[in-house]
Amino acid sequence: MGIEQEYKQKQCKGASASCHGVGSPDVTSERWIALTGQPNVGKSLLFNRLTGSRVAVSNYPGTTVAVEKGQFTLARDKYDIWDLPGMYSLLPITEEERVAKMALFRNRPSFVLHVVDARNLKRMLPLAMELSETGLKVILVVNMMDEAEKEGLEIDSEQLSRETGIPVVPTVAVTGRGLNGILKHVLNYRRSNHHRVIPFEESVERGISGIEELLDDGYPLCKRSLAQLLLQDDKDAFNMVAHSQPEANGTIRRIIDEASTRAGESLLYLMRLSIHHEADRISHETTTREENHKIQWSEKLSRLMTWPVTGVPLLLVVIYLVFYKFVGVFGAGTLVDFIEGQLFGQYINPGISGFVRDLTGVEAIRELIIGNYGLVTLGLTYAIAIILPVVGTFFFAFSIIEDTGYLPRLSFMIDRVFKKIGLSGRAVIPMVLGLGCDTMATVTTRTQETSRERVIATLLLALAIPCSAQLGVIFALLAPFPKALLIWAGVIIGNFLLVGYLASRIIPGHKPAFFMELPPLRLPKISNVLAKTYTRIVWYLKEVFPLFIIASLVIWLLQLTGVFPFILKNLEPLVNGMGLPDATSEVFFFGFFRRDYGAAGLYDMKEMLSAGQLTIAAVVLTLFVPCIAQLMVMFKERGAKTAVGIFLFVLALAFSMGWLLHYIFTTFNIMI
Amino acid sequence: MLRAVLKMFPVPYFCPICQRVSLFLFKDRKTGKTTNKYQSSQDISGEEEFTLTTLKKGESAVVKRLVTHESKNLQKFLAMGILPGRIVRVLQRYPAYIVEVDRTRVAMDQELARGIVIQR
Numbered sequence: 129m130g131i132e133q134e135y136k137q138k139q140c141k142g143a144s145a146s147c148h149g150v151g152s153p154d155v156t157s158e159r160w161i162a163l164t165g166q167p168n169v170g171k172s173l174l175f176n177r178l179t180g181s182r183v184a185v186s187n188y189p190g191t192t193v194a195v196e197k198g199q200f201t202l203a204r205d206k207y208d209i210w211d212l213p214g215m216y217s218l219l220p221i222t223e224e225e226r227v228a229k230m231a232l233f234r235n236r237p238s239f240v241l242h243v244v245d246a247r248n249l250k251r252m253l254p255l256a257m258e259l260s261e262t263g264l265k266v267i268l269v270v271n272m273m274d275e276a277e278k279e280g281l282e283i284d285s286e287q288l289s290r291e292t293g294i295p296v297v298p299t300v301a302v303t304g305r306g307l308n309g310i311l312k313h314v315l316n317y318r319r320s321n322h323h324r325v326i327p328f329e330e331s332v333e334r335g336i337s338g339i340e341e342l343l344d345d346g347y348p349l350c351k352r353s354l355a356q357l358l359l360q361d362d363k364d365a366f367n368m369v370a371h372s373q374p375e376a377n378g379t380i381r382r383i384i385d386e387a388s389t390r391a392g393e394s395l396l397y398l399m400r401l402s403i404h405h406e407a408d409r410i411s412h413e414t415t416t417r418e419e420n421h422k423i424q425w426s427e428k429l430s431r432l433m434t435w436p437v438t439g440v441p442l443l444l445v446v447i448y449l450v451f452y453k454f455v456g457v458f459g460a461g462t463l464v465d466f467i468e469g470q471l472f473g474q475y476i477n478p479g480i481s482g483f484v485r486d487l488t489g490v491e492a493i494r495e496l497i498i499g500n501y502g503l504v505t506l507g508l509t510y511a512i513a514i515i516l517p518v519v520g521t522f523f524f525a526f527s528i529i530e531d532t533g534y535l536p537r538l539s540f541m542i543d544r545v546f547k548k549i550g551l552s553g554r555a556v557i558p559m560v561l562g563l564g565c566d567t568m569a570t571v572t573t574r575t576q577e578t579s580r581e582r583v584i585a586t587l588l589l590a591l592a593i594p595c596s597a598q599l600g601v602i603f604a605l606l607a608p609f610p611k612a613l614l615i616w617a618g619v620i621i622g623n624f625l626l627v628g629y630l631a632s633r634i635i636p637g638h639k640p641a642f643f644m645e646l647p648p649l650r651l652p653k654i655s656n657v658l659a660k661t662y663t664r665i666v667w668y669l670k671e672v673f674p675l676f677i678i679a680s681l682v683i684w685l686l687q688l689t690g691v692f693p694f695i696l697k698n699l700e701p702l703v704n705g706m707g708l709p710d711a712t713s714e715v716f717f718f719g720f721f722r723r724d725y726g727a728a729g730l731y732d733m734k735e736m737l738s739a740g741q742l743t744i745a746a747v748v749l750t751l752f753v754p755c756i757a758q759l760m761v762m763f764k765e766r767g768a769k770t771a772v773g774i775f776l777f778v779l780a781l782a783f784s785m786g787w788l789l790h791y792i793f794t795t796f797n798i799m800i
Numbered sequence: 801m802l803r804a805v806l807k808m809f810p811v812p813y814f815c816p817i818c819q820r821v822s823l824f825l826f827k828d829r830k831t832g833k834t835t836n837k838y839q840s841s842q843d844i845s846g847e848e849e850f851t852l853t854t855l856k857k858g859e860s861a862v863v864k865r866l867v868t869h870e871s872k873n874l875q876k877f878l879a880m881g882i883l884p885g886r887i888v889r890v891l892q893r894y895p896a897y898i899v900e901v902d903r904t905r906v907a908m909d910q911e912l913a914r915g916i917v918i919q920r
């Protein structure tokens with residue numbers, strides 16, 4: 129059983145020599161630190177602790193999908209610190225893992241804080257060892273020591289440090305325990321004398337040394353490490369070689385083929401096994417455990433969440449309480465009524481109106497600030513009085529859900545349904561995030577494995593996932609008419625499933641595979657929930673405000689020049705075709721700027737519309753074009769062709785659905 | 801009878817993961833057993849093998865081999881600590897599989913679970 133072999137220690141040949149002279153182009157100071165580790169081990173939490181920033185922290189793998197940058201001061205020196213997305217190994221599976229890997233190789237940090245989960249040392253050590261072999265200065269941060277201790281695990285960090293040749297710091301990032309230890313190692317970095325090297329089978333070792341001899345100096349990672357990546361058929365490694373030594377490519381390929389023939393099995397498989405066996409050995413020698421078989425509350429709850437008989441009702445309860453009761457009725461109802469009706473309606477708007485009227489007599493300026501589409505009357509009111517309460521309540525509730533670890537379990541439950549629409553359970557997280565803000569969620573589609581899944585997820589986000597502001601306003605509008613709410617939900621869900629199904633049929637590619645770690649359920653920490661809600665609201669307002677102000681300005685300009693009425697006139701037939709009055713063309717025009725802007729506009733004219741008209745308008749606005757910000761992200765993440773395609777398709781489908789609904793309502797004389 | 805014949809001849813099998821017809825993996829649909837003659841050098845004997853999907857809820861077994869058609873899937877297993885010699889326990893089978901290895905819980909669909917060959 130296993131691969132018998134002797135474990136050896138040797139110096140990483142050429143590590144320092146080949147690594148010198150590689151600059152760090154994106155970094156302002158000379159000292160900079162990268163945070164790495166597998167997903168969901170607490171990198172972002174540590175980042176926040178060190179820098180005092182408030183990057184989103186949640187209890188599911190893949191919270192961070194882009195590099196977050198920060199700074200902190202230590203012994204009067206400024207350090208740059210980057211929070212990288214989680215990665216499982218140096219061979220990336222998903223896009224965000226590649227982002228992390230390339231950030232390391234392109235910029236060569238002065239230190240790497242490699243964070244691991246103390247409870248799962250065995251499967252986290254391989255990456256630490258691989259990273260150390262690349263020649264980077266790695267500090268091993270063994271996090272979640274509290275949870276490990278609770279489970280009866282004891283880790284000998286001195287022994288671990290000797291075995292891996294890396295300095296080790298035990299920490300609890302949630303409380304800040306062990307943080308000073310990290311800083312001490314940063315100030316005074318000492319690698320053990322013998323640089324540890326992962327031992328491989330004879331055939332592999334021969335391949336490694338063969339390739340090592342061929343490689344020039346000047347790669348951003350140690351030759352032995354690069355040779356290993358090449359033997360494991362890593363695309364990025366081949367690109368690096370093709371770039372610096374195109375002539376060596378053929379010889380390297382030949383060496384790999386020879387090694388592969390000698391080994392008689394897939395090199396990747398053999399090498400991964402060797403790395404993991406070495407990690408097993410180390411973890412075995414450094415960890416002692418007392419059996420502790422107590423079934424905890426989280427166990428029972430986890431079972432309730434994943435067993436369909438209880439899981440589905442639980443999901444419905446969550447949707448009802450969170451989205452309908454809290455965001456819809458409380459946020460979009462009670463809070464909006466108070467802020468818009470009382471604060472803005474009675475004090476702020478009349479106050480400012482009076483002030484502006486006293487100030488100037490010029491009609492155009494009055495229009496700009498307090499007119500029907502004025503900066504205050506439209507821009508400020510919509511942003512603060514209607515959108516903010518809805519988005520705020522949503523982000524608060526969503527932060528709590530995120531921190532419990534419910535979302536991965538939801539992914540598990542819904543996997544079979546999502547398979548039908550060409551996605552896997554993994555796509556549940558971007559979709560649920562989309563209910564908060566589709567722009568944010570479109571970036572998160574990076575966590576999907578294949579480009580096919582990413583395209584389908586992006587399409588569905590643009591089409592059928594309403595953002596929280598929309599959702600809240602629509603709930604508030606339709607709440608008095610339960611039947612309307614049902615029709616709206618039915619049409620949206622129907623479109624989601626149907627378009628997803630068709631897209632999965634049309635877009636070529638492999639069937640998605642579902643594979644996901646289920647983190648333990650945890651009790652949300654109120655401080656983290658509040659911090660996250662705050663950060664997201666600030667982010668949201670920063671994004672919303674300029675756009676709302678610009679929208680007000682543009683409309684004001686268009687009105688001055690007479691173009692605005694012209695556009696509205698031309699939209700009218702479109703709107704009338706759906707059985708809606710002329711005035712609603714304004715709402716759709718707003719919708720072009722932002723989804724929530726349109727929703728807020730609809731809220732403004734709710735008295736004018738019948739229940740049936742409200743339903744149609746709500747459906748079309750939900751399906752309707754993504755907002756400008758989302759469209760921009762779509763261009764960036766999926767490319768112009770896909771983005772334009774999705775945009776046009778969504779636009780056509782949204783209006784067709786509006787017409788279809790109107791047709792059905794009138795033909796069958798359905799009254800709501 | 802039919803099953804015996806199937807075992808003797810390499811019947812093309814439609815691989816659910818790579819969506820290709822594969823000759824390397826012979827599968828008995830009823831039991832979910834797979835026999836794989838060419839993947840590993842140690843198993844030329846062609847013994848009957850069982851995948852994780854044959855385990856009942858709550859049962860555990862030792863991983864014998866990993867059969868994957870894509871290197872990505874192999875990496876996924878290994879990243880979660882599912883490798884030959886480890887003990888895996890099936891916690892749930894429907895709507896997908898939840899597998900426990902050490903302190904890690906992994907959710908996966910049936911296609912992936914079929915890639916974990918166990919010792920019975």
